[in-house]
Amino acid sequence: MKFCSHCGAPVTQKIPAGDNLPRHVCEQCDLIHYHNPKIVAGCIAEWEGQILLCRRAIEPRLGLWTFPAGFMEIGESTEQAAARETKEEAEADVAITSLYAVLSLPHIGQVYLVFRGQMTAPIYKAGSESLEVKLFPLSAIPWDDMAFPVVKDALARYAADVRRGQFQLHLASLSDRI
Amino acid sequence: MKFCSHCGAPVTQKIPAGDNLPRHVCEQCDLIHYHNPKIVAGCIAEWEGQILLCRRAIEPRLGLWTFPAGFMEIGESTEQAAARETKEEAEADVAITSLYAVLSLPHIGQVYLVFRGQMTAPIYKAGSESLEVKLFPLSAIPWDDMAFPVVKDALARYAADVRRGQFQLHLASLSDRI
Ligand SMILES: [Zn+2]
Ligand SMILES: [Zn+2]
Numbered sequence: 001m002k003f004c005s006h007c008g009a010p011v012t013q014k015i016p017a018g019d020n021l022p023r024h025v026c027e028q029c030d031l032i033h034y035h036n037p038k039i040v041a042g043c044i045a046e047w048e049g050q051i052l053l054c055r056r057a058i059e060p061r062l063g064l065w066t067f068p069a070g071f072m073e074i075g076e077s078t079e080q081a082a083a084r085e086t087k088e089e090a091e092a093d094v095a096i097t098s099l100y101a102v103l104s105l106p107h108i109g110q111v112y113l114v115f116r117g118q119m120t121a122p123i124y125k126a127g128s129e130s131l132e133v134k135l136f137p138l139s140a141i142p143w144d145d146m147a148f149p150v151v152k153d154a155l156a157r158y159a160a161d162v163r164r165g166q167f168q169l170h171l172a173s174l175s176d177r178i
Numbered sequence: 179m180k181f182c183s184h185c186g187a188p189v190t191q192k193i194p195a196g197d198n199l200p201r202h203v204c205e206q207c208d209l210i211h212y213h214n215p216k217i218v219a220g221c222i223a224e225w226e227g228q229i230l231l232c233r234r235a236i237e238p239r240l241g242l243w244t245f246p247a248g249f250m251e252i253g254e255s256t257e258q259a260a261a262r263e264t265k266e267e268a269e270a271d272v273a274i275t276s277l278y279a280v281l282s283l284p285h286i287g288q289v290y291l292v293f294r295g296q297m298t299a300p301i302y303k304a305g306s307e308s309l310e311v312k313l314f315p316l317s318a319i320p321w322d323d324m325a326f327p328v329v330k331d332a333l334a335r336y337a338a339d340v341r342r343g344q345f346q347l348h349l350a351s352l353s354d355r356i
Pocket of ligand 2: 182183184185186187204206207208209
């Protein structure tokens with residue numbers, strides 16, 4: 001950020017009175033501009049022991065696989081965001097069944113909220129941001145071609161929970177080293 | 179938002195190609211500015227059957243009660259944010275034990291992530307944003323003087339869970355009517 005989004009004057013970095021972190025502060029109107037982490041809502045969409053993955057048609061990580069996930073919008077709930085992303089990227093309808101994982105990525109200011117969703121029918125196809133959409137049995141997940149470490153991490157937790165026959169809520173913070 | 183934070187030129191609202199919502203788009207550098215929901219991390223800090231509440235020293239809702247809660251910062255995890263807010267507002271140390279509630283407020287673009295935390299000692303006092311900090315038994319929670327509907331909602335869920343002797347994760351979207 002270089003300019004104030006309110007008045008257009010330049011901003012400088014300084015620690016406002018009563019604060020303890022540097023912020024972008026406007027030199028003209030004194031507005032403090034805060035930058036906050038973004039929520040990425042994702043969905044592990046299930047159908048008869050298989051899960052729905054999308055091969056990305058856009059950068060970053062074009063050509064690699066992910067479950068449907070994207071930035072939450074203002075005006076929707078976290079569950080609605082996860083279902084919307086599933087509709088947009090995989091043209092599939094899901095009923096969200098539970099929150100599965102809350103994964104913080106402090107180094108890039110993102111929090112993944114990953115839900116489980118029951119597909120209402122085995123109907124899906126590539127949305128505009130996907131090259132290909134496919135149901136995978138857990139034994140065939142393309143582990144070496146996952147788009148993002150956080151997606152691979154969430155799916156590894158999911159596969160382990162399926163193996164031991166018990167799901168739990170996963171709360172974790174992923175470093176930039178994974 | 180009236181001006182581009184990247185180049186300082188005016189922005190206009192329009193629906194970018196391939197998108198389906200109006201965004202602030204820069205007339206000069208074509209940058210699309212997205213606005214996303216913010217995460218509020220909160221903590222129900224527990225000590226021997228009592229919970230820690232703070233009376234707000236700042237607007238909005240000056241003088242009313244809340245559990246420690248505030249906007250998550252970039253560079254921290256959700257759990258760290260909840261513990262930090264407890265330290266800042268109540269000068270109390272907690273060990274976060276679980277995620278208790280994920281409450282979406284779509285009308286104002288906020289998501290509350292409310293954790294349970296075990297106080298490491300019965301030591302607390304008013305931080306700079308609090309007038310007063312106090313441990314309350316559940317029978318004495320000041321229900322009529324709560325700062326925000328979402329705080330009252332989360333505490334009502336908590337009190338009900340304590341009464342029936344079983345905690346669960348609460349996932350809900352609160353309308354602007356509560
Ligand atoms: Zn300004
Ligand atoms: Zn611009």
